[in-house]
Amino acid sequence: WGEGDEKIYIDDDAFPSTFGTGSEDYYNYAWSLPDILIHPYYAQPRNDGPANRGFVVNNRWHILDSLLFESHIAFYMELACHMPNVTGFSYARMSYLYGRPGLRDDHLPITGEDVRALALPANWMPLGRGGSEGGVFFQAEEVLAEKTESVSFAADRLWAGDRILRWQPQAADGTLALALEFPEAGKYRVCAVMELSEQSGKAAITLDNKAVGFMDEKGGIDLFVPHRVLSRNFSSGDFEVEKGRHVLKFHNKSAALDKHIGIDFIWMQKR
Numbered sequence: 001w002g003e004g005d006e007k008i009y010i011d012d013d014a015f016p017s018t019f020g021t022g023s024e025d026y027y028n029y030a031w032s033l034p035d036i037l038i039h040p041y042y043a044q045p046r047n048d049g050p051a052n053r054g055f056v057v058n059n060r061w062h063i064l065d066s067l068l069f070e071s072h073i074a075f076y077m078e079l080a081c082h083m084p085n086v087t088g089f090s091y092a093r094m095s096y097l098y099g100r101p102g103l104r105d106d107h108l109p110i111t112g113e114d115v116r117a118l119a120l121p122a123n124w125m126p127l128g129r130g131g132s133e134g135g136v137f138f139q140a141e142e143v144l145a146e147k148t149e150s151v152s153f154a155a156d157r158l159w160a161g162d163r164i165l166r167w168q169p170q171a172a173d174g175t176l177a178l179a180l181e182f183p184e185a186g187k188y189r190v191c192a193v194m195e196l197s198e199q200s201g202k203a204a205i206t207l208d209n210k211a212v213g214f215m216d217e218k219g220g221i222d223l224f225v226p227h228r229v230l231s232r233n234f235s236s237g238d239f240e241v242e243k244g245r246h247v248l249k250f251h252n253k254s255a256a257l258d259k260h261i262g263i264d265f266i267w268m269q270k271r
Contacts, residue, residue, distance in 0.1 A: 004078035010069045016076075018067075023077055027058040034232070036225075048158055049231040050193045050264075054120060073097075083129060088121035120157035126193075126265060134270060138180070140165040140263040145177035145247060158231055159264045164195060167261045169252035176250040178266060185243045187271040189236055192248075195262025196223050196230040201254030203261045205234070208246050213237025220253030223261065231264060238271045 006026045008018035020026050024033070028042045032052045037044040041061045048054025067073060079091050099105075128135040139161055141153065150168045167176045182188065190212070192205060200223035205214040213236045215221050221234055250261055
C-alpha cells in the first residue's frame with residue numbers, strides 16, 4: 001500500500017518533533033509485509049492480499065514512547081503510493097488518546113457515512129510491476145488442462161476477475177493439472193496465487209512432476225487459516241525449462257477430503 005512519513009507536532013513545534021521514514025516503518029515492519037501480525041504494541045490483524053491488495057488494517061500504540069502534550073497535538077501520516085493514479089484507493093485513520101478530566105477535543109462526531117461498508121473495486125486484474133515486472137499472468141480457469149467435476153468457481157471481488165477456481169480432491173492422492181505455455185527456453189520462476197481459509201487444505205505443486213522449489217514439497221503447502229479468507233502468492237525457485245507446453249500439477253496433501261484447494265491465478269517470470 002505504499003510509503004509515507006509520519007509527522008507529529010507537539011504543542012508549539014515549528015518542525016515536527018517526530019519525523020518518520022515511512023508508514024510501514026511506523027507500524028514496526030518493512031517492505032509492506034503481508035503477514036498477519038499481532039504483538040503487544042502493534043499489529044496487522046488484516047491483510048487480504050495478494051501482497052498488499054484488498055483491505056489492510058494496521059495499528060500501533062504509543063505506550064513505551066508516549067506522546068505527551070499540554071495544549072495540542074497534530075499527527076500527519078503522508079499518503080505516498082508506489083504507483084501513481086491508483087484508482088479505488090481508500091485511506092482511513094482513527095486515533096485514540098487518554099486525557100485528564102476536563103480535556104476537550106476538536107473532533108467531529110463519527111457519522112454513519114464515516115463507518116459505511118466499503119467494497120473492493122470490481123474485476124481487477126494483476127499487473128507486472130516492481131517485483132513482478134515482465135510477468136505473464138494466467139487465470140486458473142484459462143489453463144485448466146482438462147474439465148473435471150471436482151472443479152467449481154466462486155465469485156468474490158477479492159479474486160482476480162472476481163472469481164476463483166476451487167478444486168475438491170476426490171482421492172487422497174488426487175491431482176489437478178494446469179497447462180502452461182512457455183514462450184521460449186530459459187530460466188523462469190512460476191507463482192501460484194491461492195486461497196487461505198478455514199475450508200482450505202494442503203497441496204504440493206510440481207512442474208512436469210518435478211519439484212521446482214515451492215514451499216515444503218514433502219508436506220505440502222498448508223492453506224488453512226482460521227477466521228478469515230486471504231489471497232497469498234506462493235513462488236517456485238528459479239528453474240530451467242524448454243520452450244513449449246509444461247504441466248503445473250497440484251497434488252492433494254490433505255488427509256480428509258472435505259477441504260478444497262483454491263487457485264486464483266498463475267504467473268510466470270523470465271529470470
